[in-house]
Amino acid sequence: MTEFDYDELGLVAGLEIHQQLDTATKLFCECPTELREPEEAERTFTRYLHPTRSELGEIDEAALEESKVEREFEYLAYDTTCLVEEDDEPPHRLDEEALATALEITQLLDMDPVDRAHVMRKVVIDGSNTSGFQRSTLMAHDGEIETSEGSVGIEDLMLEEESAQRVEEREGGVQFSLDRLGIPLVEIGTKPDISTPEQAREAAERIGMLLRSTGKVKRGLGTIRQDVNVSIEEGARVEMKGVQSLDDIDDLVREEVRRQVELVDIADELQSRDASVGDTQDVTDVFADTDSGVIRGALDADGVVHAVPLYGFDGLVGRELQDDRRLGTEFSDHAKRHGAGGIFHTDELPAYGVTEAEVEALREAVGAGEDDAVAIVADEPDVATGAIDAVAERARTAIEGVPEETRGANDDGTSEYLRPLPGAARMYPETDVPPVDPDPSEVETPELLTEKVQRYQDDYGLDAGLAEQVAYGRRWPLFEERVEAGVDATLAAQTLESTVTELRRDDVPVENLGDDHFRGVLDLVAEGELAQEGVPELLAALAEQPDREAAELAEELGLGSAGEDEVREAVVEVVERNSEQVEEEGMGAFSGLMGECMGALRGKADGDLVSEVLREEIQQRA
Numbered sequence: 316m317t318e319f320d321y322d323e324l325g326l327v328a329g330l331e332i333h334q335q336l337d338t339a340t341k342l343f344c345e346c347p348t349e350l351r352e353p354e355e356a357e358r359t360f361t362r363y364l365h366p367t368r369s370e371l372g373e374i375d376e377a378a379l380e381e382s383k384v385e386r387e388f389e390y391l392a393y394d395t396t397c398l399v400e401e402d403d404e405p406p407h408r409l410d411e412e413a414l415a416t417a418l419e420i421t422q423l424l425d426m427d428p429v430d431r432a433h434v435m436r437k438v439v440i441d442g443s444n445t446s447g448f449q450r451s452t453l454m455a456h457d458g459e460i461e462t463s464e465g466s467v468g469i470e471d472l473m474l475e476e477e478s479a480q481r482v483e484e485r486e487g488g489v490q491f492s493l494d495r496l497g498i499p500l501v502e503i504g505t506k507p508d509i510s511t512p513e514q515a516r517e518a519a520e521r522i523g524m525l526l527r528s529t530g531k532v533k534r535g536l537g538t539i540r541q542d543v544n545v546s547i548e549e550g551a552r553v554e555m556k557g558v559q560s561l562d563d564i565d566d567l568v569r570e571e572v573r574r575q576v577e578l579v580d581i582a583d584e585l586q587s588r589d590a591s592v593g594d595t596q597d598v599t600d601v602f603a604d605t606d607s608g609v610i611r612g613a614l615d616a617d618g619v620v621h622a623v624p625l626y627g628f629d630g631l632v633g634r635e636l637q638d639d640r641r642l643g644t645e646f647s648d649h650a651k652r653h654g655a656g657g658i659f660h661t662d663e664l665p666a667y668g669v670t671e672a673e674v675e676a677l678r679e680a681v682g683a684g685e686d687d688a689v690a691i692v693a694d695e696p697d698v699a700t701g702a703i704d705a706v707a708e709r710a711r712t713a714i715e716g717v718p719e720e721t722r723g724a725n726d727d728g729t730s731e732y733l734r735p736l737p738g739a740a741r742m743y744p745e746t747d748v749p750p751v752d753p754d755p756s757e758v759e760t761p762e763l764l765t766e767k768v769q770r771y772q773d774d775y776g777l778d779a780g781l782a783e784q785v786a787y788g789r790r791w792p793l794f795e796e797r798v799e800a801g802v803d804a805t806l807a808a809q810t811l812e813s814t815v816t817e818l819r820r821d822d823v824p825v826e827n828l829g830d831d832h833f834r835g836v837l838d839l840v841a842e843g844e845l846a847q848e849g850v851p852e853l854l855a856a857l858a859e860q861p862d863r864e865a866a867e868l869a870e871e872l873g874l875g876s877a878g879e880d881e882v883r884e885a886v887v888e889v890v891e892r893n894s895e896q897v898e899e900e901g902m903g904a905f906s907g908l909m910g911e912c913m914g915a916l917r918g919k920a921d922g923d924l925v926s927e928v929l930r931e932e933i934q935q936r937a
Contacts (some may be wrong), residue, residue: 319572321511325548328509328568329470330519333502333540334417334526335477335533341497342476343406343748344399345452348533353482359487360401362445364389387488388442390479400575405747409452409474411435413499414751416472416531417454417692418758420501423525424469426458428753432474434745442489443478444496450745451475451502454753460505460521462512468506475500477789498533501526507544512565512572515543519561527787528764534789543724550575550717554736566728570637574730575717577636582716586776590627592710593681595703598622598691601676604635607668609656613693620693621703624681625710628688633662637729642713643690648732649709650692653701660690681731755937767791775804784812793830802837806847810837814851818858827861828854835865848913849874885915885926892931897936905933 319326341348363386378497390401398404409432421428436448443449458469477498479491503522509515519541526532526539541558545568546766553575555567599620602610610620625632632643647657661678665671683689690710712718721737723729762770764786771782775798785794790811799805811833819825836853839845844866845853856868889912890897896904912925 318569319576321572324572325506326510326568326572326703328512328515329507329544330505330509330515330522330564331542331544331554332504332519332522332526332883333475333500333504333542334523335538336413336499337531337533338410338412338499340410340412341400342410342413342474342499343408343497344397345407346395346397346400346497348498349494350480351393351395351492353391354491356492357394358392359389359472360392361387361389362402362442363932386442389485389488389490390445391490391492391494393480393494396493400445400496402529402904406450406745408748409751410499413474414753415758416455416499416529417501417778418753418755419471419529419531420503420526421455421458421472422755422758422760423528423763424455424458424460424472424503424522426455426469426472428455428755429453431750431752433750434748435742435746438743439478442475442491443481449476449478449744450748453494454501460518460525462514462517462521464511464517465508467508467514467518470504470506473502473504473861475502477521485677507679512568515568516561516565519564523561524787526762528767529761543571545571545575547572547575547579549579551719552678552736553717553719553722553730555724555730555884556721556733563724563726563728567724567730570728573637577634578642578713578717578852579633581631581634581642582714585627585714588686590625590714592707592714593626593683595621595623595700595707596681598677598680601673601680602638602669602693605668605673606670607673609659609667610669610693613695613699616695618693619699620678620691621699622681622689622691623707623710624683625688626683627686628710629686630662630688632660632688632690638727638771640729645713646690646706646709648700649705650702652732652734654698655692655694655702658690658692658702658706660860725929727926740781754928770803771808775808777804777808781805781808781812784808788812790830793833797834797837798835800841802841804841806850810850810854817884818855819850821855823855824858825854827858831863832857832861832865839865839869845874846916848916882916882925883932886912886925886928886932889915890929890936894936897933902930902933905929909935 335753338348340346366403389865392401399406418428432452432454434450434452437451438447439449440447453471454474455472456470459466460469477495479493479496482490482492505518509518523539538561541564543555543558543564544552545555546552552749555571558564558567596621599614601615602620606612634642636642643660643662650658659667659669661674677689677691679691688704692699692706693703719736721733723733724730738837768782768785771777771786772779785791785808788811794807794811797807815825836845838852840847840850853865853869853873853874855870857863857865860868889908893904894910909929911925912929916925
């Protein structure tokens with residue numbers, strides 16, 4: 316990957332971190348915040364959404380483009396779904412637990428909370444909310460975090476409702492699930508202080524650590540998302556949405572810089588060629604006898620072929636902007652937004668069944684010369700018209716430079732067009748929810764995870780690696796609880812982190828293990844009723860039978876802690892069975908026999924005791 320001089324390019328970047336809060340109920344109703352499986356849905360209903368005007372009579376550009384594609388939205392409703400979620404009842408007051416957690420986060424980010432928090436409506440008509448808008452509340456502003464490359468300002472913190480979960484795309488619409496809709500969410504926006512890809516990733520990691528320090532945020536895939544805003548001096552601000560992994564942020568910034576550098580270069584070249592975009596035309600007759608499968612399929616379904624001449628674009632439509640993404644791919648993204656499957660263009664033709672003769676006929680039909688390019692769309696008439704118009708408009712912006720837009724992040728570090736950047740016209744007051752007066756004095760600042768790691772080393776004697784595993788893991792509250800109850804700290808830490816990881820690698824369904832299972836197992840060890848070596852087997856059994864009690868299952872499996880007499884009896888039996896090896900090797904036989912002894916005792920005995928007895932028995936016979 317090409318590495319640029321980001322300072323010379325004038326790279327400016329900022330982050331928007333969206334983190335779900337782990338509250339009992341949703342932000343504006345009393346429904347639970349647990350996710351459901353689509354097959355659990357009890358019924359469905361549909362909506363058609365349309366943009367509304369702001370208080371100043373303006374319509375947001377992003378919402379307007381979304382409305383050009385008529386789609387039906389189907390929603391999966393469950394036994395927990397309420398009228399608020401269906402938009403058949405006004406929202407209730409802001410959830411108190413969510414408010415308190417948001418205030419904790421503002422303190423960790425060194426932010427100034429607002430005196431009065433007003434709920435606003437943000438127009439969103441992509442189907443992700445039944446009401447056609449998302450409710451959002453400004454909670455704080457003007458914070459700061461530190462990175463190794465300097466401080467990064469925090470612009471604002473919003474408390475919002477999570478969107479509905481997209482289940483599947485359908486012809487003419489989208490299906491959503493209402494289980495996620497309304498889960499409390501904080502959106503943290505940084506100032507544009509980030510100047511390198513590495514700093515972007517570090518800033519996101521720092522904010523993520525601060526969020527997890529509250530112990531009140533949801534964990535797992537999809538519970539935190541990062542949007543990244545990127546621009547270079549000669550480019551434009553582009554927002555990349557839906558970054559799932561922190562590991563992807565620096566690559567996304569690098570790839571977006573590369574894309575903008577290429578687009579700026581293409582614009583310079585187009586301007587030097589005095590490039591322009593012609594009128595769209597119907598060129599169906601050119602392909603009347605085509606053998607191209609895509610075009611033939613469209614024509615056989617009473618479709619048409621529309622084209623747009625791109626004067627001066629020859630060789631540039633196929634110019635690579637990112638890996639496997641070209642300027643033509645950008646055009647195709649816009650066509651797809653209007654229902655088309657994609658486009659063909661002359662930089663890649665003849666190909667896909669399109670012949671050289673058809674390319675020449677196409678050029679002649681639209682008046683394109685050898686320095687020009689032509690893009691075509693084959694589809695049903697309405698789709699082809701909207702798609703080729705979108706391609707023409709995107710081609711015009713290519714002459715100007717880099718367009719401001721919202722893009723979707725891909726797993727390989729590239730991105731694809733989603734919609735124009737939203738503006739202020741999509742925000743207006745929510746009149747159904749009264750404002751609240753936040754009181755930060757009622758909230759305690761939580762301990763940072765970095766501080767927790769150090770405390771675990773100092774107070775409990777954990778090594779640095781294990782201390783970090785526990786502090787950054789999901790079960791640190793349980794760890795502290797059991798240590799306070801008398802469980803050995805190292806045992807508790809290893810059980811909750813290392814042992815669980817090993818069991819997961821062995822395909823044990825550890826997701827079935829709850830806090831009560833761990834309490835039962837750890838308490839058995841602390842009481843001398845279970846040897847530490849028996850912990851993995853008992854946890855594995857509990858994971859397979861989560862409705863059983865730890866003590867009951869340990870007894871059934873014969874995992875009770877063995878006394879010294881039972882240990883010595885098992886060790887003597889192993890030593891006598893291997894008497895020749897003991898006579899020949901002496902203590903050299905220890906390692907092999909130790910494993911055999913532990914196997915014979917099936918995890919019922921402490922390893923230190925078995926080791927001590929085995930050494931004694933070998934020394935007596937050596």
